[in-house]
Amino acid sequence: MNRFSDKSSPENETLGGIQSGFCKEGQVKKCRVEPVVIGGMVLDVNATSSMHANPRTTTPGKVIFSLGGVARNVADCISKLEARPFMISAVGFDMAGNMLLEHWESAGLSIEGIQRHQNIETAVVCHIFDQKGEVAAGVAHVESIEKFLTPRWIEKFKCKISSTPILMVDANLNSSSLEASCQMAAQFNTPVWFEPVSVAKSRRIASVVQYVTFASPNEDELVAMANAISGRDIFQPIRHSSTKLSKDSFFQMLKPAISVLLYKGVKVVVVTLGSEGVLLCSKGKSNLQKLAFKENQPSHLSRELYEAVNTVCPRDQLFGASMCEQISNLFAVHFPALPASVVRLTGAGDCLVGGTIASLCAGLDVMQSVAVGIAAAKVVVEVESNVPDEYCLAKLADNARSVYSGATMLLSQSKL
Amino acid sequence: MNRFSDKSSPENETLGGIQSGFCKEGQVKKCRVEPVVIGGMVLDVNATSSMHANPRTTTPGKVIFSLGGVARNVADCISKLEARPFMISAVGFDMAGNMLLEHWESAGLSIEGIQRHQNIETAVVCHIFDQKGEVAAGVAHVESIEKFLTPRWIEKFKCKISSTPILMVDANLNSSSLEASCQMAAQFNTPVWFEPVSVAKSRRIASVVQYVTFASPNEDELVAMANAISGRDIFQPIRHSSTKLSKDSFFQMLKPAISVLLYKGVKVVVVTLGSEGVLLCSKGKSNLQKLAFKENQPSHLSRELYEAVNTVCPRDQLFGASMCEQISNLFAVHFPALPASVVRLTGAGDCLVGGTIASLCAGLDVMQSVAVGIAAAKVVVEVESNVPDEYCLAKLADNARSVYSGATMLLSQSKL
Numbered sequence: 001m002n003r004f005s006d007k008s009s010p011e012n013e014t015l016g017g018i019q020s021g022f023c024k025e026g027q028v029k030k031c032r033v034e035p036v037v038i039g040g041m042v043l044d045v046n047a048t049s050s051m052h053a054n055p056r057t058t059t060p061g062k063v064i065f066s067l068g069g070v071a072r073n074v075a076d077c078i079s080k081l082e083a084r085p086f087m088i089s090a091v092g093f094d095m096a097g098n099m100l101l102e103h104w105e106s107a108g109l110s111i112e113g114i115q116r117h118q119n120i121e122t123a124v125v126c127h128i129f130d131q132k133g134e135v136a137a138g139v140a141h142v143e144s145i146e147k148f149l150t151p152r153w154i155e156k157f158k159c160k161i162s163s164t165p166i167l168m169v170d171a172n173l174n175s176s177s178l179e180a181s182c183q184m185a186a187q188f189n190t191p192v193w194f195e196p197v198s199v200a201k202s203r204r205i206a207s208v209v210q211y212v213t214f215a216s217p218n219e220d221e222l223v224a225m226a227n228a229i230s231g232r233d234i235f236q237p238i239r240h241s242s243t244k245l246s247k248d249s250f251f252q253m254l255k256p257a258i259s260v261l262l263y264k265g266v267k268v269v270v271v272t273l274g275s276e277g278v279l280l281c282s283k284g285k286s287n288l289q290k291l292a293f294k295e296n297q298p299s300h301l302s303r304e305l306y307e308a309v310n311t312v313c314p315r316d317q318l319f320g321a322s323m324c325e326q327i328s329n330l331f332a333v334h335f336p337a338l339p340a341s342v343v344r345l346t347g348a349g350d351c352l353v354g355g356t357i358a359s360l361c362a363g364l365d366v367m368q369s370v371a372v373g374i375a376a377a378k379v380v381v382e383v384e385s386n387v388p389d390e391y392c393l394a395k396l397a398d399n400a401r402s403v404y405s406g407a408t409m410l411l412s413q414s415k416l
Numbered sequence: 417m418n419r420f421s422d423k424s425s426p427e428n429e430t431l432g433g434i435q436s437g438f439c440k441e442g443q444v445k446k447c448r449v450e451p452v453v454i455g456g457m458v459l460d461v462n463a464t465s466s467m468h469a470n471p472r473t474t475t476p477g478k479v480i481f482s483l484g485g486v487a488r489n490v491a492d493c494i495s496k497l498e499a500r501p502f503m504i505s506a507v508g509f510d511m512a513g514n515m516l517l518e519h520w521e522s523a524g525l526s527i528e529g530i531q532r533h534q535n536i537e538t539a540v541v542c543h544i545f546d547q548k549g550e551v552a553a554g555v556a557h558v559e560s561i562e563k564f565l566t567p568r569w570i571e572k573f574k575c576k577i578s579s580t581p582i583l584m585v586d587a588n589l590n591s592s593s594l595e596a597s598c599q600m601a602a603q604f605n606t607p608v609w610f611e612p613v614s615v616a617k618s619r620r621i622a623s624v625v626q627y628v629t630f631a632s633p634n635e636d637e638l639v640a641m642a643n644a645i646s647g648r649d650i651f652q653p654i655r656h657s658s659t660k661l662s663k664d665s666f667f668q669m670l671k672p673a674i675s676v677l678l679y680k681g682v683k684v685v686v687v688t689l690g691s692e693g694v695l696l697c698s699k700g701k702s703n704l705q706k707l708a709f710k711e712n713q714p715s716h717l718s719r720e721l722y723e724a725v726n727t728v729c730p731r732d733q734l735f736g737a738s739m740c741e742q743i744s745n746l747f748a749v750h751f752p753a754l755p756a757s758v759v760r761l762t763g764a765g766d767c768l769v770g771g772t773i774a775s776l777c778a779g780l781d782v783m784q785s786v787a788v789g790i791a792a793a794k795v796v797v798e799v800e801s802n803v804p805d806e807y808c809l810a811k812l813a814d815n816a817r818s819v820y821s822g823a824t825m826l827l828s829q830s831k832l
Contacts, residue, residue, distance in 0.1 A: 045461050045463075045479065045542060047461075047542035047554075047555035047557070048555065049553075049555050057551070057554065058541070058543065058551065058554030058555065058556050059554070059555060059556070060555070060556055060557075060558075060559075061555035061556065061557060062555070062557050063461065063540040063541070063542045063555055063557040065510075065511055065512075094481075095481055095511065095515050096481075099511050124463075124479035125474070125479070126461060126463035126479045126542060126544065127474065128542060128544055128553040128554070128555055135473070135474065136553045137465075137544040137552045137553040138463075138473065138474030138475070138544070139463035139464065139465050139474065139475060139476070139477035139478070139479055139544055140474050140475070140476055140477065141463070141476075141477060141478050141479040142476075143476075
């Protein structure tokens, strides 16, 4: 079985070497062109009660430490798909920081973009789940990311941002760091993927929306982002009734908010709907095709992924002759989710983004890449951790094929 | 200011050297005679919400990792008072295990009694506290201690148990390990201190009560232990009304349960009453005085502690001429708690035990030692961790003096 986890090949070792070291003058062209990911590295503490827990008591159960943080999860997932992300983040010299860095180093990834400082308290998020797997209580201790991941730190890695095929930022960044990152990307025509993290943080898109190429909200984040961008609370979260909504109903309900994002400059909105799949939306299909990645793609590292997926998900086969261009300038495709034996839902959205970015970097088109992203997300909901230990290429391609073949175009009943 | 934290003196270094290494045949007499502590080493994850938290949500706050576990805390506290505990426990090759062991090694303490194994999941306890500092939810993941701290492992350190002035066991041990430990101690006339850990685990005293010299329950644990020993649920937890109970009322209410323990063989019952102080009970005062520690006490290491406390808490001054012997064979003394600026109550009971044991090993008598224990507990409730980083001897002795001078004999209205 062809697995992605062989990190010991001589080819990989050589590339690992090239990736390290700050950019020096005159070296810009030599920088490795792998995805750059900026945002949170977090230690997740997940405690699950093994019996019914009365509030205010301690019950027996399991406590598991997981490496987390949206940006870290995305980068980790990308690395499992044989692209080599360059991570920009901040951790302290404490137990959580050591654990996060040890994993990064043992995966052969560069830690030069990860700031360490005596004053940094590494971000930790602690959740207690009840017997049914639902959150009973949770505390997030993550200020250090906003405080220490400054524009000044990020600017040290301008050369990486100048040459990367894509920059991913998560909304754990403070507004000035988000702006600095996006402006640097714009300067080099680097596409930006904005991951909203949470409803509260998703509103931070407002100051950078004009620079964002991809955004990946869930329904509630989409509504919050549209309200933040509009400067008024005009959109309401969807109220789910007991009857299941059709994908068309979902689309019709979310379309006004999606349109706000697209109108303000976002090129592609990827709305995650949990077990209802994913909506991929852009202003017209041609807009998707214009998303050219930098010339040196596909990376030879990701050639395997490209070949495996491109064979089973033929480019343009499904939508080549669609009529959507004629009736609307809002292009929307629904991708189904894959059936999964859910262990824990954490990490699913992050692996969707990681799988999609790795696929884009491998030279696959946006629709093929989203199909891979959904296949990558399926694997992680079936394990405890936020990112699977490894991916099996054959299974991933097969699952991507199922998703891709189940994709349907949604008709917009009105123009944007 | 005289502090206990000077680990760099040549004297200490030499003694540290003697402590390491398994006992070999013919070497029994050379074993160091420091307190042996058997029980849990636990990583505590304490998350505190910084705002009012609705149930089922994640709120901003602080997440702090603390080294914990009752036995570990007691041993750590003992080491801060210049006795050198020998710890017998079990941890895994995981993050929590590494953290616990690193601290132990950096304190210059022996880790040879701490079993490590690939299959051990280091014990972790996770608590989420609300804004008021009360437990909102908690999960304990501690089976590994019961599973891996076996009689077989403990028996490897028979020579330590043979020569220690005191053996402390916590009720995290399974029953067969508790029995094996106590039987070994009995074989060598080593006094045993039983720390009940929790209401549920405190019941484990039933199978070893005849070997126990000291037990240190709180009110609820005392009731559970008395019921377990009696084999019937005849005692009920005290119902606290809104009016504050006097120390005499406390004593009268708890006396039947205390008497069960004393009648079944426990020599000294130390009941912790939180801010109401401590009750020290034995069958007659002379019984306390018979608690001879092994001949080589006080250890020269603890000479400072002995001198400082013995000067300000004169032995036998308070109770030398008491009439209690005539009217009852239940000897009971109430010690007041010290006023404290409480940060967190965790660790208070463990430092009470650690301070008392360190003082006993230094050659102080039981009443002097309990006064030091209460002074040691005061320091820890004023910090976040389970054991203070260091103790100031002058302050400790001064606080012990306050406690000792505030101690009062309680009159029993009936015989046992």
